[in-house]
Amino acid sequence: MKVKRVEISQLIDFLGPELVRIEGCYSGAYIDNIPDPNHVLETSLDWVNSTKSNKQEIVENSPAKVMVVDPSVAYSDKLSSEWKVLLVVKDPRVTMAKIATHYFIEKKKPGVHPSAIVDKDAIIDSSAYIGPGCIVGKAKIGANTILMANVTIYDDVTIGDRCLIQAGVVIGTDGLGCSRDENGVLTKFPHLGGVQMGNDIEVGANSQIAKGSFSDTIIEDGCKMNGLCFIAHNCHLERNVWITGDTMLCGSVHVGKNTTIFSNVVVRDQGSIGSNVIIGMGSVVTKNIPDGETWLGNPAHKKEK
DSSP states (O other): OOOOEEEEHHHHHGGGGGEEEESSTTTEEEOOOOGGGGGTTTTTTEEOOOOOOOHHHHHHHOOSSSEOOOOOSSOOHHHTTOOEEEEEEOOOHHHHHHHHHHHSSSSSSSSEOOOOOOOOOOOOOOOTTOOOOOOEOOOEOOOOEOOOTTEEEEEEEEOOOOOOOTTOOOEEEEEOOEEEEEOEEEEEOOOOOOOEEOOSEEEEETOEEOOSSOOOOOTTTTEEEEETTTTTOOEETTTOOOOOOOOEOOTTEEEEEEEEEEETTOTHHHHHTOOOOOOTTOOOEOOOOOOTTTEETTEEOOOOO
């Protein structure tokens, strides 16, 4: 458990308009850790998920003096008598993620590790971090972006600001589109494009993003993908697409904004996935999916309400 003292007044300033209200007297109050539910201390910052049916009970029985809750939790006489402080927000889960990231995750110091190999024509922002064993070609790396150990970035790749590229990721490789002649001999299709990645993107460990054939593979702002994912040539992910582990998007797949794709999904080449779609784990998607639908299964089909 990482320990760091944070005054509640600091949290209030950090959250700003995200705070709906504050219950209780917070003068002099502080937290110094964010634990799992089984190790909550008096000085922990505890919280309760909005999906829980017994939120009030959880809050009143928590050892923590400071809790992040949604507006449905009442500041009861019990809470008042124990001098507890409630930070009331719309979505406690999101708020806790922001607090933990801001205060309890160690920030990488900018710079290039001595063991990294960086092309002389690469453009690396001075605030970026390039970890041990990384290889960076003629690429562009934005402000406050982090490349963890053994990441390989090929030529013609642009990565925006505040991105996190986890260990072992490879970005900008050739795809493998082939044609057979009348004798069955394979000819590989050329890949002359690159990869364009926006801001605030995270790519999980040992994932791969291939470059485009004649145009670029595009990953827009805010996309997050877990480890062992493969994004093939010419895919286009609109903003805030969330992909969990071990998922493959075949060539030229288009995914609309705010879509969630769960683990072990395969989407066939040329597929079109709409915005605000959910695809269940293990699905094999062979058809286009309209906006706002939930699909699952092998082959994937629409889940009716």
